[in-house]
Amino acid sequence: MQIGLVGLQFSGKTTLFNTLSKKESDPSLQKEEAAIEVVKIPDERLDKLTEIFQPKKKVNATIEVFDIPGLKMSDDNKVRITNAFLNNVRNNDALFYVIRAFKDESVPHPMGGVDPVRDIEFLETEFLLSDLAFLENRLEKLKKDVQKSKDEKLKKELPVIEKCYSHCEAERPLRTLELDENELKLLSGYQLLTLKPLAIALNFDENAIPKVEEETKKIVSSLKEKNNPVIPFFAKIELELSKLEPEDQKVFMADYGIKESALAKILRTSYEMLGLQSFFTVGEDECRAWTIKKNYTAQQAAGVIHTDFYNRFIRAEVVHYDDFIKYGSFNKCKESGAWRLEGKEYIVKDGDIISIRHN
Ligand SMILES: Nc1nc2c(ncn2[C@@H]2O[C@H](COP(=O)(O)OP(=O)(O)OP(=O)(O)O)[C@@H](O)[C@H]2O)c(=O)[nH]1
Numbered sequence: 001m002q003i004g005l006v007g008l009q010f011s012g013k014t015t016l017f018n019t020l021s022k023k024e025s026d027p028s029l030q031k032e033e034a035a036i037e038v039v040k041i042p043d044e045r046l047d048k049l050t051e052i053f054q055p056k057k058k059v060n061a062t063i064e065v066f067d068i069p070g071l072k073m074s075d076d077n078k079v080r081i082t083n084a085f086l087n088n089v090r091n092n093d094a095l096f097y098v099i100r101a102f103k104d105e106s107v108p109h110p111m112g113g114v115d116p117v118r119d120i121e122f123l124e125t126e127f128l129l130s131d132l133a134f135l136e137n138r139l140e141k142l143k144k145d146v147q148k149s150k151d152e153k154l155k156k157e158l159p160v161i162e163k164c165y166s167h168c169e170a171e172r173p174l175r176t177l178e179l180d181e182n183e184l185k186l187l188s189g190y191q192l193l194t195l196k197p198l199a200i201a202l203n204f205d206e207n208a209i210p211k212v213e214e215e216t217k218k219i220v221s222s223l224k225e226k227n228n229p230v231i232p233f234f235a236k237i238e239l240e241l242s243k244l245e246p247e248d249q250k251v252f253m254a255d256y257g258i259k260e261s262a263l264a265k266i267l268r269t270s271y272e273m274l275g276l277q278s279f280f281t282v283g284e285d286e287c288r289a290w291t292i293k294k295n296y297t298a299q300q301a302a303g304v305i306h307t308d309f310y311n312r313f314i315r316a317e318v319v320h321y322d323d324f325i326k327y328g329s330f331n332k333c334k335e336s337g338a339w340r341l342e343g344k345e346y347i348v349k350d351g352d353i354i355s356i357r358h359n
């Protein structure tokens, strides 16, 4: 799974990226290329399991974060969307608009002044136009092809594209359109930008911390679409804090009045938006957290570990993390019935500890 940091130039994307990836690179060195980093997902439950099993290796679940160079003012003093930018955005499973809400005279703004609502609506409009252009082309082609060929798939696609097109034409992003599983499947190859789950990350000054909730509410109330998750954060100060030891980090965060780190918020929101959850495997060699979609069956989860496990799946031994901690050992879990053998249709729950039996 990959999330993309998207926005105008100098909104704080690379600063946030460095906070997430704990990279030391200097954000003042403006890079022209997109950067990608595999970010470990902190998980206290995995830490606890590692403490108990003392394995040789601990493996966190990961998510890929894509830092996309922001949109700049072009020669005619306007910020223009570019194809390179759109292609970078298309690659992601979910998007975070990183929006400048900090004031700093020494950092120029490509549109002149700081105005989060304008910047958000600008990105939304550009992405809508991009989808609309694609849908228009697709619609035209489909109408011709449907007459010529007997392809059932094309016939099914036509009404879906029509529906999407009118939705975009009414200036609504596709993520607000109700689509069933089959319709989504039909669209999945097209990488439509406004269909991607979206969160808005507002980059505030540290001196905005005391009034951040109020400021955030004000911004959201002026937005056309109010239902996307909104995450206020403080790129500059959080980058400094991310370099500290975890214990010191907690102390300083409390001092500043930052309730949850940008990292935690971004990861939590990504999981929610993408419908993800974790399960664990434990043992002497390694304790590991795995990321799967909610509603995955035991067999599908087994397939994430190894395709052989999917193909040769017999049963899954399952105990939930909470039960394991409560009873203290697998044996006690067996006695109490918390440890079970489940078949391939079992729906895995967040926090399940699983061992796959296969032949
Ligand atoms: N005062 C202040 N400065 C910030 C903050 N966040 C980022 N900056 C500064 O703004 C400048 C741009 O930050 P970057 O993180 O590189 O911005 P970016 O969004 O990656 O920019 P592009 O990659 O060019 O699109 C840097 O000099 C940062 O130090 C902030 O919260 N407060």
Ligand SMILES: [Mg+2]
Pocket: 013, 014, 015, 031, 067, 068, 069, 070
């Ligand atoms: Mg950058």
